[in-house]
Amino acid sequence: MTMLRISVEGEVRATPGVGLPAAAGSGKWTAGPVTCTVDKRLVIGGKPVVKSATCTFIFAGVAKTGTPPPAVADSSTVTLSPKPSLLRTGADLMRASAKAQDSYGNTLTAVAAGPVDSG
Template structure:
């Protein structure tokens, strides 16, 4: 059985389109994606990752014109039960997480691994 494991740099952040609580318009901005990587295993030149997080910030306005700001953190954790390094699961191609505002993290990888 083959799988595509995510390595450093393989998780992308996509800002949502739903306004923060109390706002009727505005924009979300993605911060830096922070990845937690294995220091024991590489595939296609990159260390494989277990999880990733990203802080998204919102800037907009309420219906009355008042400024609204907000923050949401999205955490992506591995769910595959068979792929583990050092006892921790690995992120796979297609793993994703999102919040109620539509902010999302997604692992996109073509790093092949073979399972015994």
């Protein structure tokens, strides 16, 4: 019997990266809300399981050059999709520790509070 950790709604975390867009000399990324697609047919602890998640990260900073340096704004959307597994409900489910990251280091990570018995 294998115990899998499957993420449910509210168990995907967004972490802003530290990489800078090409024109930027400094600034920071901020994570927007995490939007999850869920499968309401499978519920764990009263919450539907996550099928995929997205988050748009927003960058605000200043350019490398210029007096004064102009503002630099950018955005990046990160999408987290599950890897294929034997546990399915018509689609693959998001297992804990699944990650997606863009070139700036903005990251979405699936976490899970409890195990699911797949056996």
